[in-house]
Amino acid sequence: MKKLLVTGAAAIAAAGAGVLVATPAEAASPVQIYRVYYNSPGSDTGSNKSLNAEWVQLFNTSRSSKNLKGVKLRDKTGYTFTFGSFTLKGRKSVYVHTGGGSSTATHRYWGKKWYVWNNTGDTAYLLYASGRVADKCSWGRTGSSKYC
Structure with a gap:
């Protein structure tokens, strides 16, 4: 699992009102993929409940x-999935669900009618x-989720 604290040379410079902007090539993004739940429980029926059990959790490692x-x-x-107008508070997470729903400060919805993440x-x-690329996370054939 990645460290959640970003310090020193690995810190990110925030431009203006906190827009994600990378500094040196080796710098880590303050917003990172923390966990991917790629294999929703049960059979892949394509129901909205099943689609929303497939998600990606992003975490803002900075305080701002x-x-x-x-x-x-x-x-x-x-x-x-492209974020529209959305601000992720410092030290908070947002979950991007595959299916449809009403977006909040902690849950966003892709609106797909079938699964995105391959089991x-x-x-x-x-x-x-x-x-x-700000961050990436890969997984293989085993398990249902991956901490990145």
Whole structure:
């Protein structure tokens, strides 16, 4: 599991009102993929309840809020969720669910009608609005979730 504290040279510079902006190439993003629940419990029926049991948890490691407008969450195939106007508070998480629902400060909904994350292995990418990779998390054929 990644360390949740980012300090020193690995810190990120926040531009303006907390928009995600990377500094040196080795710097870690303050918003990271913390966990992916890629294999929802039970049979893959495609029900909204089952789709929403498939999710990605993002965590803001910094103490300050980060504006995620234009930030993308993508799988290997290219399915992409793009954040609209959304700010993630410092030291807080947001869950991006595959199915539909009413978005809140802690839960966002992709609105897909079928599963995104492959149970047999996949990679979740967190991309800055520029398209550059902020973080990624990969898994194989075993288990139901992965701490990144």
